[in-house]
Amino acid sequence: MVKDLSITIKPEDEKNTSLINYLICQEIKKAGIQFCKQELISVFQKKSIDARHGHIKLHLKYKVYIGEKPQESENTIPEWKTADPDKRVIVVGSGPAGLLAALKLLEDGIKPVVIERGKKTPERRVDIAQISTKGIVNDDSNYCYGEGGAGTFSDGKLYTRSNKRGNIGSILNTFVYFGADKKILTDAHPHIGTDKLPKVINNIRNKIIEMGGEVHFDTRVVDFVIEESCENKGSKIVKGVVTKNTQTGQEETFIGNAVILATGHSSSCIYKLISKISPSSLESKSFAVGVRVEHPREMIDSIQYHGNTENMPAAEYRVVTQIDGRGVYSFCMCPGGFVVPSASEDDGIVVNGMSTAARNSKWSNAAIVVEIRTEDIPQIFTDKAKEAGCEALAGLYFRTDIEQKAKQHGNGQAAPAQMMEDFLADKKSEELPKTSYTPGVVSSNLKEWLPEIISSKLHKGFIEINKNMKGFVCSQAVLIAPETRTSTPVRILRDKESFECINLKNLYPAGEGSGYAGGIVSSAMDGIKAAEMIKQKLFNL
Ligand SMILES: Cc1cc2nc3c(=O)[nH]c(=O)nc-3n(C[C@H](O)[C@H](O)[C@H](O)COP(=O)(O)OP(=O)(O)OC[C@H]3O[C@@H](n4cnc5c(N)ncnc54)[C@H](O)[C@@H]3O)c2cc1C
Numbered sequence: 001m002v003k004d005l006s007i008t009i010k011p012e013d014e015k016n017t018s019l020i021n022y023l024i025c026q027e028i029k030k031a032g033i034q035f036c037k038q039e040l041i042s043v044f045q046k047k048s049i050d051a052r053h054g055h056i057k058l059h060l061k062y063k064v065y066i067g068e069k070p071q072e073s074e075n076t077i078p079e080w081k082t083a084d085p086d087k088r089v090i091v092v093g094s095g096p097a098g099l100l101a102a103l104k105l106l107e108d109g110i111k112p113v114v115i116e117r118g119k120k121t122p123e124r125r126v127d128i129a130q131i132s133t134k135g136i137v138n139d140d141s142n143y144c145y146g147e148g149g150a151g152t153f154s155d156g157k158l159y160t161r162s163n164k165r166g167n168i169g170s171i172l173n174t175f176v177y178f179g180a181d182k183k184i185l186t187d188a189h190p191h192i193g194t195d196k197l198p199k200v201i202n203n204i205r206n207k208i209i210e211m212g213g214e215v216h217f218d219t220r221v222v223d224f225v226i227e228e229s230c231e232n233k234g235s236k237i238v239k240g241v242v243t244k245n246t247q248t249g250q251e252e253t254f255i256g257n258a259v260i261l262a263t264g265h266s267s268s269c270i271y272k273l274i275s276k277i278s279p280s281s282l283e284s285k286s287f288a289v290g291v292r293v294e295h296p297r298e299m300i301d302s303i304q305y306h307g308n309t310e311n312m313p314a315a316e317y318r319v320v321t322q323i324d325g326r327g328v329y330s331f332c333m334c335p336g337g338f339v340v341p342s343a344s345e346d347d348g349i350v351v352n353g354m355s356t357a358a359r360n361s362k363w364s365n366a367a368i369v370v371e372i373r374t375e376d377i378p379q380i381f382t383d384k385a386k387e388a389g390c391e392a393l394a395g396l397y398f399r400t401d402i403e404q405k406a407k408q409h410g411n412g413q414a415a416p417a418q419m420m421e422d423f424l425a426d427k428k429s430e431e432l433p434k435t436s437y438t439p440g441v442v443s444s445n446l447k448e449w450l451p452e453i454i455s456s457k458l459h460k461g462f463i464e465i466n467k468n469m470k471g472f473v474c475s476q477a478v479l480i481a482p483e484t485r486t487s488t489p490v491r492i493l494r495d496k497e498s499f500e501c502i503n504l505k506n507l508y509p510a511g512e513g514s515g516y517a518g519g520i521v522s523s524a525m526d527g528i529k530a531a532e533m534i535k536q537k538l539f540n541l
Pocket of ligand 1: 092093094095096097098115116117118143144145146147148149150151152153154156157158159219220221222262263264265266267269270332340342352353354510511512513518519520521523524
């Protein structure tokens with residue numbers, strides 16, 4: 001017999017195996033199950049921290065086998081087969097969606113040809129360092145672009161609210177197989193950490209190459225190879241991609257049975273390219289814009305753990321409120337983390353957050369963002385998009401404008417910043433504390449240049465958040481702006497069932513850039529699903 005059960009203990013008892021075994025036995029007795037102790041094998045499943053009501057508790061979940069042997073994990077690692085060169089799928093982008101799609105194709109020996117505009121992680125690190133030291137962003141190699149995509153230099157948080165579309169367990173197992181800590185399989189809120197992610201990503205790349213796939217770095221897709229369909233007049237079929245080498249400028253064409261487009265939500269050039277070829281394949285969608293809020297870590301720990309911070313990991317928080325009919329909420333909270341410069345073009349500033357596996361920096365940060373619906377986008381950007389021939393791009397123009405304004409109020413990649421209390425008092429901060437944001441910060445009254453629809457809701461939002469999280473508004477909280485890339489403002493329309501782009505046959509938009517996924521795990525799941533659809537449709541697998 002197998003029984004799933006939970007026990008609750010104090011944090012200091014986490015390693016007290018006799019107490020844990022005793023509590024497990026008590027739970028089994030309570031359930032009226034007859035057993036003798038020697039017959040029990042308990043397999044730890046998940047841990048979560050409950051810091052509500054002023055007392056910290058750990059909830060531990062176990063699967064207990066009574067008189068039975070534990071089964072093999074349901075999430076075993078698949079076997080990858082040597083690629084058949086006659087079955088080729090072009091995968092644009094080496095983020096979580098692209099890499100996991102490539103591995104999925106290899107399960108049936110379909111050859112993935114991964115095209116990535118950015119560099120391999122060691123070289124990408126150099127470009128990332130230069131953002132802080134020189135204030136320069138390389139348009140092809142930065143926090144968003146390069147091996148592993150936007151997820152490589154991130155917190156590597158691996159939780160998703162989207163549980164429907166795939167097997168999260170198998171994705172976590174894949175990450176463990178390629179070098180992530182096994183803890184991610186049992187933590188309720190797993191994260192890999194920016195120090196560990198590059199190794200995992202490099203191992204995935206090596207596996208793809210070992211199995212006969214290709215990975216091309218420094219190779220930017222600049223166009224699609226398109227044929228008009230003979231059967232269906234006016235319909236376009238994507239046969240491959242045209243690329244430009246970012247180092248040599250040399251053009252090259254890659255042809256395949258299908259193209260998975262996993263270029264992430266930063267790739268404005270891809271949206272603009274599609275808007276020229278097939279404007280009706282794009283639609284605008286809601287997105288969110290705001291600021292990164294940074295507090296001293298000790299302060300957040302103390303608020304969340306009610307002062308009992310001893311032996312506790314850096315505390316997380318998640319806040320959400322409604323202001324004037326729009327959501328104002330926290331996003332990508334990084335306990336013990338850093339605010340990072342994640343612009344993908346040199347003419348703008350964008351901030352985001354990351355942390356190491358240990359989550360032990362002096363600060364904790366989170367984005368606090370305001371939901372922007374299509375109807376909230378100022379008319380000037382809708383007009384600009386119409387002029388360019390595709391109204392769906394309005395949000396993209398709005399986003400770019402905010403990022404460029406931030407650059408005007410910053411200095412190089414030093415970002416505009418303000419103490420939260422000064423923001424609420426509508427005055428520029430006379431002094432700013434040291435922050436985790438390495439390019440530096442420049443004092444700026446954010447309300448003077450952040451669109452009013454955002455700043456007014458942030459203002460009210462902070463006050464609301466502070467009602468439930470006392471101490472959130474405080475003299476030490478700093479706002480660093482702007483956080484514009486929580487999700488894409490554009491969706492590439494695809495068929496619900498087949499995942500194929502509605503007007504561009506053989507093109508499979510996947511991951512965050514498609515507008516149907518967000519975050520590492522959900523983008524990975526989306527990439528896997530696109531690969532599965534291609535296998536079914538083109539190779540009858
Ligand atoms: C600093 C930071 C921290 C984050 N932290 C987390 C976190 O902790 N947890 C979480 O779930 N999510 C996090 N995210 C978001 C997460 O990284 C993304 O949701 C995820 O990476 C999206 O995966 P993707 O594969 O769809 O796209 P991406 O990861 O964006 O990958 C797209 C790839 O396509 C390439 N590309 C773009 N255009 C072209 C082109 N024209 N030609 C060739 N290649 C191209 C890019 O270089 C890039 O490598 C973070 C993001 C950032 C920037």
